Amino acid sequence: MLTTSTRSSSTFCCREMSYEAGQEWPMMTCLVLLLIFIAKFIYGKKKKNGRCRMPPGRRGWPLVGDSFNWYNAVSSSHPPRFVEQQIKRFGTIFSCSLFGKWAVVSADPIFNRFVMQNEGKLFQSSYPKSFRDLVGKNGVITLQGHHHRRLHAISSNLMRFDKLRFHFLNDIQLIMIQTLNNLQHNQVILLQDVCRKVAINQMANQLLGVSSECEINEMAQLFSDFVDGCLSLPINFPGFTYHTAMKAREKIISKIKKTIDKHRQPAGSAQVSNGVLGRLLEEESLPDETISDFIINLLFAGNETTAKTMLFAVFFLNQCPRALNQLLEEQQGLTSNEMLTWQDYKAMPFTQCVIDETLRIGGIAIWLMREAKEDVTYQDYVIPKGCFVVPFLSAVHLDENLYHDALTFNPWRWMDPEIQEKRSWRNSPFYSPFGGGARFCPGAELARLQIALFLHYFLIKYRWSQLKEDRMSFFPSARLVNGFQIRLMRRHEHMKSSD
Numbered sequence: 193m194l195t196t197s198t199r200s201s202s203t204f205c206c207r208e209m210s211y212e213a214g215q216e217w218p219m220m221t222c223l224v225l226l227l228i229f230i231a232k233f234i235y236g237k238k239k240k241n242g243r244c245r246m247p248p249g250r251r252g253w254p255l256v257g258d259s260f261n262w263y264n265a266v267s268s269s270h271p272p273r274f275v276e277q278q279i280k281r282f283g284t285i286f287s288c289s290l291f292g293k294w295a296v297v298s299a300d301p302i303f304n305r306f307v308m309q310n311e312g313k314l315f316q317s318s319y320p321k322s323f324r325d326l327v328g329k330n331g332v333i334t335l336q337g338h339h340h341r342r343l344h345a346i347s348s349n350l351m352r353f354d355k356l357r358f359h360f361l362n363d364i365q366l367i368m369i370q371t372l373n374n375l376q377h378n379q380v381i382l383l384q385d386v387c388r389k390v391a392i393n394q395m396a397n398q399l400l401g402v403s404s405e406c407e408i409n410e411m412a413q414l415f416s417d418f419v420d421g422c423l424s425l426p427i428n429f430p431g432f433t434y435h436t437a438m439k440a441r442e443k444i445i446s447k448i449k450k451t452i453d454k455h456r457q458p459a460g461s462a463q464v465s466n467g468v469l470g471r472l473l474e475e476e477s478l479p480d481e482t483i484s485d486f487i488i489n490l491l492f493a494g495n496e497t498t499a500k501t502m503l504f505a506v507f508f509l510n511q512c513p514r515a516l517n518q519l520l521e522e523q524q525g526l527t528s529n530e531m532l533t534w535q536d537y538k539a540m541p542f543t544q545c546v547i548d549e550t551l552r553i554g555g556i557a558i559w560l561m562r563e564a565k566e567d568v569t570y571q572d573y574v575i576p577k578g579c580f581v582v583p584f585l586s587a588v589h590l591d592e593n594l595y596h597d598a599l600t601f602n603p604w605r606w607m608d609p610e611i612q613e614k615r616s617w618r619n620s621p622f623y624s625p626f627g628g629g630a631r632f633c634p635g636a637e638l639a640r641l642q643i644a645l646f647l648h649y650f651l652i653k654y655r656w657s658q659l660k661e662d663r664m665s666f667f668p669s670a671r672l673v674n675g676f677q678i679r680l681m682r683r684h685e686h687m688k689s690s691d
């Protein structure tokens with residue numbers, strides 16, 4: 193009998209190899225049978241009880257399940273082909289297996305709402321440890337139960353619609369102008385990078401209250417390193433993105449701690465500038481670690497989502513000149529000369545349609561991830577405790593039965609009076625780009641304001657021409673594969689040269 197070490201030797205001759213392969217067959221067969229048996233045991237156990245009926249679906253390969261199909265589903269096409277195929281075969285609620293664990297995937301708007309509204313009761317969000325270590329275990333995203341509810345209420349309150357007018361409107365515009373003014377006439381840019389910079393600068397200003405360009409740049413670099421780590425392989429070793437992100441997290445926390453200390457000095461609150469952190473210190477009493485994780489959670493949740501929506505809005509408008517012209521006309525027709533007022537913001541009906549259509553078709557938050565806390569009965573099905581549950585939001589948003597010509601960017605669809613009920617993104621089961629239930633996005637109104645103001649300043653300042661073909665991809669998150677390369681032209685320079 194050949195030993196393992198001999199078998200792995202690279203100096204093996206062909207004859208020996210074929211002899212060895214023959215020897216291995218019975219062992220390989222046994223191994224495969226064993227794997228199939230284990231998989232059947234794991235999955236079969238859940239079906240033993242006749243009452244327990246999982247939604248229909250397929251098991252995929254033993255152990256890895258449908259993970260590869262899932263990868264293809266989210267990376268290659270929109271709406272995901274794998275999900276479409278499963279819906280055709282099994283219906284809008286189907287099961288598959290991901291990384292050896294059962295998952296129930298849903299493109300059913302009513303079931304999705306049921307899952308979101310039962311957050312903390314029947315279902316709960318679940319994240320890997322590496323992610324929790326990075327965003328912090330005391331933040332609103334990772335906490336559960338009453339701790340979560342408290343922080344969710346605080347964050348919703350800090351970014352409420354009526355607070356935007358006093359606390360955010362002017363600051364957003366100042367930072368927007370400051371950031372966009374750095375772009376030159378005829379400069380070639382990747383719009384993806386510019387939107388990221390805009391969103392990060394906004395976060396540094398709004399969360400920590402810093403406003404000098406130098407301080408913003410310093411924080412923006414740390415924020416950028418941190419956000420990169422959230423989507424990287426969790427290898428905490430020098431040279432790896434995740435490690436850099438952990439270091440950035442430490443530095444951000446130290447900056448937050450310094451601000452907290454300043455606030456605690458006599459007459460300290462007067463020294464602490466505005467921003468969510470300043471208001472949090474004024475209005476709430478939370479332990480220091482909770483405050484740090486709170487801010488870092490907002491940074492993670494609010495940055496990429498807002499940057500991508502800005503990018504996709506311009507990308508879609510670029511493909512639809514009629515919508516671009518109508519949007520520009522609306523923005524140029526606003527009354528204010530320099531800075532926009534609250535009245536201006538409320539007088540942008542078409543801009544709001546563009547934002548809604550971008551969120552519908554852009555799939556920024558493609559799906560949510562939940563875990564069943566107990567055996568959950570829904571209609572004829574029983575979803576076993578521990579099973580993943582995936583409300584696939586973008587499959588609903590792109591459903592032809594709900595949206596005519598669903599893959600076409602058509603902002604005018606939102607003007608139809610009949611669609612108004614569907615459009616109410618706070619509670620509509622058919623349109624939920626900001627989630628729903630107890631984890632409904634607390635930054636939704638702020639994000640919409642930022643996107644509207646970005647469109648305003650970008651469109652009235654610049655024209656552009658696209659230099660490279662582009663398309664959307666959805667892995668590891670929604671993006672444009674070439675970053676949308678364009679040449680910028682300042683509108684007034686453009687007018688001068690065409691005179």
Ligand code: HEM
Pocket residue numbers: 317332333334344347489490491493494495497498501556557560561625626627628630631632633634635636638639640
């Ligand atoms: C277009 C931009 C945005 C989109 C599409 C978006 C989407 C979402 C969605 C779908 C969820 C629910 C996640 C879940 O149920 O698991 C969520 C949660 C959250 N969002 Fe947003 N978001 C955006 C911008 C923002 C901004 C600007 C902030 C804050 C600065 C923010 C802060 C949060 C937080 C803290 C949560 C977690 C809430 C919780 O777990 O209780 N988001 N967002």
